[in-house]
Amino acid sequence: MNQCPKCGREVDKDMVICPYCGEQLYNPNTKSRELVNIHLARYLVLTAILLPFVGLIVSFCFRKTYPVFSKVLARNAIYGFIIWLMVILLVLICYLALFSMGVAYM
Numbered sequence: 001m002n003q004c005p006k007c008g009r010e011v012d013k014d015m016v017i018c019p020y021c022g023e024q025l026y027n028p029n030t031k032s033r034e035l036v037n038i039h040l041a042r043y044l045v046l047t048a049i050l051l052p053f054v055g056l057i058v059s060f061c062f063r064k065t066y067p068v069f070s071k072v073l074a075r076n077a078i079y080g081f082i083i084w085l086m087v088i089l090l091v092l093i094c095y096l097a098l099f100s101m102g103v104a105y106m
């Protein structure tokens with residue numbers, strides 16, 4: 001049994017909201033699982049940000065030895081940037097929608 005921090009009554013430890021006063025109760029299990037998901041999402045986003053940069057750097061390094069290869073690589077890196085920007089915009093819109101519904105945490 002847990003205690004509600006607002007009204008002080010005993011509540012079941014699986015309860016998300018206090019049945020007496022409606023206070024949102026801290027649940028360490030769901031919180032840590034969500035944090036793992038958020039960390040994973042951050043790593044994926046970081047990888048997506050870095051890959052086009054890596055493509056541009058590699059294409060710059062090989063611009064003299066493999067001119068056709070580096071040109072194709074640079075073009076695809078720029079496509080990567082555009083796709084990345086669109087995905088970031090989509091994720092932001094989804095996150096804002098979830099946040100406004102009270103599902104997502106900062």
Ligand SMILES: [Zn+2]
Pocket residue numbers: 004005006007008009018019020021022023
């Ligand atoms: Zn309460």
